Amino acid sequence: MEDDKFALVEKIIKDINNVLSKSPDVYTFDIIPLDNNQQNKSPVLFLENCLGLESWCVKHVYMYCYSELIDKFCYKQKRHAKKFSTINSDRLVRLLNVILLLNPDIGTFWNKRRDIVQDMLLDKIYELHYSRLILSRKPxxxxxxxxxxxxxxxxxxxxxxxxxxxxxxxxxxxxxxxxxxxxxxxxxxxxxxxxxxxxxxxxxxxxxxxxxxxxxxxxxxxxxxxxxxxxxxxxxxxxxxxxxxxxxxxxxxxxxxxxIDLRKVMVRILAANFPKDTTVQASEENLIAYSEENLMNLLLAYTHRNCYCVVDFVHLCRKLEILFYELSINNELICFYKHHETLWYHRRFILHEIIVVMYDHFGLVRHNGALVKKMCKMCNNIDIRQKQNKIVRYDSNRIYSSVLFQAVITHEIRFINDRRDDGDNYADRHQKYLKFVEGLNSVL
The missing domain is CATH 1.25.40 (Serine Threonine Protein Phosphatase 5, Tetratricopeptide repeat)
Known part of the structure; x- marks a missing residue:
């Protein structure tokens, strides 16, 4: 009776390997729930490039392959043997093909496959196809x-x-x-x-x-x-x-x-949250027609710099365009999918990147919760570096008074209040993040 069971397992191993070798287009594998072999036929199923194995035999096949692999190929005295004979490698590959399909979470057996590939006894492209088959069942x-x-x-x-x-x-x-x-x-x-x-x-x-x-x-x-x-x-x-x-x-x-016009998306958000004074007198249509340099000078309102590096206004504008596009998408998703914490985490990333853009432009960086001057790596002027030792109140005020910063903060306050009215508890957490992590408690 035991010999019959071993013969059946050997036939299953042979059938699976025949499918893998003769059908390179097989793209999925799965275990088919079945309590017993009612029809007295092979439990290996292959249809339309899909490979399956009936569940009643999985335990027997797995234990048989595992025992032989451990006893013959993973024995302590043979672990450091790197060369395989043709016969041994063929048997090893056949067993590994089956056992990794059934349980791919055993690093020892994957390492055995690596050894065989190193000895050039397995094709690398074939290995990509085989591992794809495993991921079809265990993604x-x-x-x-x-x-x-x-x-x-x-x-x-x-x-x-x-x-x-x-x-x-x-x-x-x-x-x-x-x-x-x-x-x-x-x-x-x-x-x-x-x-x-x-x-x-x-x-x-x-x-x-x-x-x-x-x-x-x-x-x-x-x-x-x-x-x-x-x-x-x-x-x-x-x-x-x-x-x-x-x-x-x-x-x-x-x-x-x-x-989509990224410039329109950015200008639409900014124009709706501009300071309610005479700081910005341009209309939304005019802002769209602005050059990158004019638009950045309007939003950041700062021309004097701590170094002599030339500002790439085109690159700076593109950064803000894509970040405000992300912000607009995030606005829609949070309004449509309420109470999703992931969306609020992504919003933190967006706002952090917008704030970092402003810090970089003004030559500042937040370190240990405080704003400090950022040393310019491109400038080697000693006099300039000496001026960058301290940060005064003017350095932070010029950020907080910029049109871009005020528009972003106004937009966030409105958005937080609207979401709070909708009963979204993550709005309060978001406000605390801006205050105590981004250090904006003085302006929120």
């Missing part, structure tokens, strides 16, 4: 994502690889499928972030700007679908910082892909 498997990163790093270091664009697109699609299948997928977004950062060091990949634009648009779609997924919003923040470094041509591509 939050950190070991599978870590293995993919290891494989991709090997591929990117290979100078003979020419299909990097295809690999990148496949990887992005896998991350999207994993995050859609299982929301709050921290591992998926971390893997996506790693991929974008790592591509900066790949000489053959020259489409970083287009990738930044593509990822920013993707993050907008994702955040609109998963309003409580902070992993998704954290990736959105990563994308926002990336697009601030776009070239002029890529910036035009971004604006056309968004199908």
């Amino acid at each position: 939050k498997c950190n070991d599978a994502f870590a293995y993919r990163r290891w494989i991709l790093d090997k591929i990117f270091q290979d100078e003979s690889v020419s299909n990097i664009d295809s690999l990148v697109n496949d990887e992005l699609n896998i991350c999207e499928l994993a995050s859609d299948k299982c929301p709050n997928n921290y591992h998926s977004y971390c893997h996506r972030k790693w991929l974008v950062n790592n591509l900066k060091t790949v000489p053959k990949y020259t489409n970083m700007d287009s990738l930044y634009v593509k990822e920013y648009n993707f993050s907008e779609r994702s955040t609109s679908k998963h309003v409580s997924d902070y992993s998704c919003f954290h990736y959105r923040q990563f994308c926002v910082k990336n697009i601030l470094h776009l070239t002029s041509s890529s910036w035009k591509t971004l604006k056309s892909s968004l199908d």
Whole structure:
């Protein structure tokens, strides 16, 4: 009876590996709930590139594979053996293929696959397909994502690889499928972030700007679908910082892909919250027609600087345009989806970045809760550096009296009061954050 069980397990292992070897397009795997083998046939199911295994045999197959792997391939005296014979490696791969499909959260077995890849007994592209199969069932498997990163790093270091664009697109699609299948997928977004950062060091990949634009648009779609997924919003923040470094041509591509006038969005928010005095006499239409330099001088109202560096008003204006676009989206989401803490956390990021833009422009930085002068790394003038030792009240007042700062604070006070009237308790928390974390208790 025991021999019959072992024979059945061996047949299951053989059937699964036959599917994996003969059907490279298989894209999903799952366990099919079934108490017993009622029809007396193989429990391995394969239909339309989908692989399945009936649940009644999972325990027997798993224990059989695990015991053999531990006894024969992970024994203490053999752990440091790096070379595998052809026969042993073939058997090892067949067992690993099955046991990792059933339980991919065992780092020891992933390390065994790494050893086999190092000995060039497994193809790297095949390993990407195999780990994708595992993620179809376990979309939050950190070991599978870590293995993919290891494989991709090997591929990117290979100078003979020419299909990097295809690999990148496949990887992005896998991350999207994993995050859609299982929301709050921290591992998926971390893997996506790693991929974008790592591509900066790949000489053959020259489409970083287009990738930044593509990822920013993707993050907008994702955040609109998963309003409580902070992993998704954290990736959105990563994308926002990336697009601030776009070239002029890529910036035009971004604006056309968004199908919205970023300048109008920013001016609309500012014009509705300008100080109620004669500080700003330009209409909303006039502000849209302003050059970047004129608009920034109006909003920041400060021309004297502590250094001789030339201000890039175009880059400065683009920063504020994209941040106010984020603020407008956040306004709509919070009004439509009430009592979602993630949206308020994202709002903190937006306002912090807007405040940092002003600090950078005025040569200040917040350190240990207090504003201090920021040393300019570009200027080497000793006299200028000596003047930057202390911060006087005028240095902080020039920020608080700027049109941009007053408009942002007025907008936030109104928004907080409106949300408080709607019964959203996170509005009070947001106000406390602005007061005691951003240090705005004197103006709120």
